[in-house]
Amino acid sequence: MHPMLNTAVKAARKAGAIINRASLDLDQLTVRSKQDRDYVSEVDQMAERAIIETLLGAYPNHGILAEESGAAEARNGEDYEWIIDPLDGTTNFLHGLQQYSVSIALRHKGQITQAVVYDPARNELFTASRGRGAMLNDRRIRASKRSKLSECLIGTGFPFRDFSFAETYLNMFRDMMLATSGLRRPGSAALDLAYVACGRYDGFWEMHLKPWDLAAGSLLAQESGALVGNFMGNEGFLESGNIVAASPKIFGQMLQVIAPHLPPELRT
Secondary structure: OOHHHHHHHHHHHHHHHHHHHHHOOHHHOOEEEEEOOEEEEHHHHHHHHHHHHHHHHHOOOOEEEEOOOEEEOOOOOOOEEEEEEEEEOHHHHHOOOOOOEEEEEEEEOOEEEEEEEEEOOOOEEEEEEOOOOEEEOOEEEOOOOOOOHHHOEEEEOOOOOOOOOHHHHHHHHHHHHHHOOEEEOOOOHHHHHHHHHOOOOOEEEEOOOOHHHHHHHHHHHHHOOOEEEOOOOOOOHHHHOOEEEEOHHHHHHHHHHHHHHOOHHHOO
């Protein structure tokens, strides 16, 4: 395992331990609303602190982009940035629904090179290093080999912060529902992308996500053999937050379902 990935795994497990302890007594948590339908708990903040302390303890000059604490630039000419979501799926966590994850990615010179997505409830650790494949608990994983969209199980995420394109999304959802074997919306994009990587899903799409939702999961999917792109099938999904990830034979078929519903604003 790459040394930087090993450090990220240690950080994710520390955060996972905090989350697991807190899950035993949810009624005692302090929760505030960042905006409508977007919550942060003291667990998010404690987990993020543990992650950052672990990462900067090993690499003090690296930059940080984290959901709760924001951005801190790299120092001394270092071109490394850790992209962190300490608890992806906070709403699920606060309801006792065990579908959430810790997501940590490393960006080097503009490219995601290391990724960890950790599911503390199931003790499932997804890892990837660019060019070295993707793993689940030390077992190599690969994307699905299905070739017909009609046989596929597809993950997605509903709009919940910005409803500007709710009608557009619902049209995509309707057509994808008709074209596939089934759709799922569990509520943690990082885990959804990890599920594409290990073949539990054949594909995934969502709009208007944040970099910390996507960074680690996108590398997992790519290193498993899946294709990842924006709604036009191109790069730029980290910047736009619009993402499609799927096994190679399904990727283009998903884009064809999505394409008729794309306004100019989503063609990124």
